Amino acid sequence: MVRFFLERDRVADLVKHLMERRTVYAPHRKGRRSFAFARTADPAAVVLDYPRTLHSVKKFFLPPREELLRFDLTDDTFAAGEPEPSGAAFLGVHSYDVAAVRRLDHNFSAGNAERNYLVRRQGAVFIGVGFEPDKFHFSGSVGIEPDDTAGCDAFLTKLLDGYVLEILTPTGRELLKGLELPPYEGNDPPAHPFQQHIYVPQSRLGRIMDKSYEHPVWAEASRTCVGCGTCNLVCPTCYCFDVQDHVDITATGGSRERTWDGCMLRGFSEVAGGEVFREGLPERQRHRVLRKFKYLSDTTGVPWCVGCGRCTAACPAGISIANIVNRLVGDAERTPVAPI
Amino acid sequence: MTRKPRVAIFDFTGCEGCELNQLNFEDQLLDILAHVDIVEWREAMDDRAGEYDIAFVEGSLSTPDCIKRIHDVRRRAKVLVALGTCAVTGGVNAVKNTRPIEEVREEVYGQDKYLFPTLPALPLSAVVKVDHNVRGCPMTQIEFLKVFTALVMGKRPIEPDYAVCVECKLRENECVLERGMICLGPVTRAGCDAHCPTVGQYCIGCRGLVSEPNIAGMEEILVDHGLSLDDARRRLQLYNANQLEGAK
Ligand code: SF4
Numbered sequence: 001m002v003r004f005f006l007e008r009d010r011v012a013d014l015v016k017h018l019m020e021r022r023t024v025y026a027p028h029r030k031g032r033r034s035f036a037f038a039r040t041a042d043p044a045a046v047v048l049d050y051p052r053t054l055h056s057v058k059k060f061f062l063p064p065r066e067e068l069l070r071f072d073l074t075d076d077t078f079a080a081g082e083p084e085p086s087g088a089a090f091l092g093v094h095s096y097d098v099a100a101v102r103r104l105d106h107n108f109s110a111g112n113a114e115r116n117y118l119v120r121r122q123g124a125v126f127i128g129v130g131f132e133p134d135k136f137h138f139s140g141s142v143g144i145e146p147d148d149t150a151g152c153d154a155f156l157t158k159l160l161d162g163y164v165l166e167i168l169t170p171t172g173r174e175l176l177k178g179l180e181l182p183p184y185e186g187n188d189p190p191a192h193p194f195q196q197h198i199y200v201p202q203s204r205l206g207r208i209m210d211k212s213y214e215h216p217v218w219a220e221a222s223r224t225c226v227g228c229g230t231c232n233l234v235c236p237t238c239y240c241f242d243v244q245d246h247v248d249i250t251a252t253g254g255s256r257e258r259t260w261d262g263c264m265l266r267g268f269s270e271v272a273g274g275e276v277f278r279e280g281l282p283e284r285q286r287h288r289v290l291r292k293f294k295y296l297s298d299t300t301g302v303p304w305c306v307g308c309g310r311c312t313a314a315c316p317a318g319i320s321i322a323n324i325v326n327r328l329v330g331d332a333e334r335t336p337v338a339p340i
Numbered sequence: 341m342t343r344k345p346r347v348a349i350f351d352f353t354g355c356e357g358c359e360l361n362q363l364n365f366e367d368q369l370l371d372i373l374a375h376v377d378i379v380e381w382r383e384a385m386d387d388r389a390g391e392y393d394i395a396f397v398e399g400s401l402s403t404p405d406c407i408k409r410i411h412d413v414r415r416r417a418k419v420l421v422a423l424g425t426c427a428v429t430g431g432v433n434a435v436k437n438t439r440p441i442e443e444v445r446e447e448v449y450g451q452d453k454y455l456f457p458t459l460p461a462l463p464l465s466a467v468v469k470v471d472h473n474v475r476g477c478p479m480t481q482i483e484f485l486k487v488f489t490a491l492v493m494g495k496r497p498i499e500p501d502y503a504v505c506v507e508c509k510l511r512e513n514e515c516v517l518e519r520g521m522i523c524l525g526p527v528t529r530a531g532c533d534a535h536c537p538t539v540g541q542y543c544i545g546c547r548g549l550v551s552e553p554n555i556a557g558m559e560e561i562l563v564d565h566g567l568s569l570d571d572a573r574r575r576l577q578l579y580n581a582n583q584l585e586g587a588k
């Protein structure tokens with residue numbers, strides 16, 4: 001592991017260096033108080049010190065809206081879209097978002113491989129950056145620390161006067177070659193404590209969730225939940241989508257489009273004939289939480305929630321997934337869990 | 341397709357903003373005409389036909405005469421499409437339904453009130469079967485064309501039943517609640533592609549509600565963001581008086 005010192009004034013040099021070699025996506029300001037990953041045109045516009053972006057980098061591999069194919073009704077033919085490998089440098093990604101990409105890699109390659117995602121994912125280089133947890137982050141409780149470098153090719157950790165730049169993979173070394181930086185010989189930068197936690201004994205989480213099916217918390221959370229689906233749509237590990245065909249006004253052709261969808265939305269569980277199999281908001285909330293902490297975790301051994309806090313920060317009703325989980329854990333721990 | 345579908349367009353109580361909007365479609369109008377015969381359209385032509393494959397109906401029902409006419413339209417139309425929020429929910433017109441009808445009549449027409457019979461403003465669906473909706477105040481060309489194309493192709497148009505929040509998120513907008521605004525997007529039916537929040541405005545709910553809105557939850561959200569409960573209710577009522585209160 002090689003560590004360099006990147007003086008604050010030289011951050012722009014790093015961005016320029018990357019831009020000369022690859023397309024760069026990095027956090028930029030968006031709106032009045034928000035941040036979003038965007039293609040970098042001006043090194044000075046990159047923001048490395050931010051709480052969280054509106055969407056994670058997922059949007060580059062699984063776009064919110066995507067044309068899957070175009071069809072021609074005059075000769076009954078169609079042509080599938082050809083996604084391009086991203087090959088981009090993703091600069092300033094937080095550890096939980098890289099962890100989320102790794103979970104999506106699993107979702108889209110296990111079983112039926114999802115071509116479009118996997119093609120776009122090719123060649124992506126991640127240069128992570130540490131973060132200071134705010135009142136919503138709780139990734140530490142699911143094993144993802146702010147300075148966790150897993151999945152990154154290089155990693156930046158903030159100091160008072162700049163960053164420690166750590167090179168982690170041959171790809172990272174190759175990409176950063178030529179950027180003349182002094183080595184960093186100081187101490188490890190201090191770790192930032194989390195303000196939010198979920199109190200889950202990871203080994204018992206599965207059993208706790210098993211017992212949660214009839215818990216009153218689902219109905220309680222649904223008192224103010226309006227079923228808007230925001231929590232699904234901002235989640236870096238949600239990957240459900242809907243597919244619809246659209247015919248052009250000329251009626252000679254059209255397109256098949258894929259759009260992000262979410263299990264909090266009524267239409268998501270509506271099936272042929274109009275039956276809605278997860279009838280109310282309590283059932284949908286339960287499903288959302290169990291998708292993050294049970295169903296996928298039972299088979300993979302890791303929670304599918306990466307503790308980014310987006311769903312809670314963005315919920316108009318202020319519903320907190322950490323509070324829901326803590327309620328379940330608290331109640332389950334009070335009642336003895338039967339031995340397996 | 342053996343013959344072109346016969347299309348008729350009618351208006352009831354409303355500002356006719358929805359119909360006028362259609363006339364602005366110069367670019368697409370020729371494409372539309374290639375697929376249908378427009379057989380009745382009060383605003384644009386003078387030709388009264390007997391039967392229609394598709395009737396587009398704008399406006400809410402607010403007089404005894406409206407009720408008679410909508411039954412007539414329904415009898416003659418194979419498919420009836422409500423055009424614009426007035427037709428779909430009763431729209432802004434229905435705000436009057438929150439007060440006793442005699443009081444409203446007196447306030448508007450004064451001593452001439454006996455010349456103007458009036459009813460609570462109702463959506464078309466309160467009186468006849470409506471097959472499809474094009475929402476919005478006014479409805480947008482894009483949505484009209486989507487429904488129109490689906491019908492001409494013999495497909496069922498897809499009406500979104502999720503909140504404006506969804507479209508905001510698909511566009512990665514900063515939430516306007518985040519800017520201290522009060523937004524009805526969380527319970528308002530999407531389809532507008534979150535037009536207002538995208539240009540920095542809040543959603544006033546002009547498209548009506550999603551099919552199973554949590555109104556108590558929405559009121560609580562609005563109160564948490566600084567409105568009094570009365571103001572929260574008034575905001576929600578602007579386009580949804582019939583859905584929230586029922587006619588008085
Ligand atoms: S963001 Fe909040 S209000 Fe919207 S569906 Fe999720 S929990 Fe419910």
Ligand code: SF4
Pocket residue numbers: 231234235236237238292304305306307308309310311312321
């Ligand atoms: S469930 Fe919420 S906190 Fe967990 S990864 Fe998804 S958005 Fe982040």
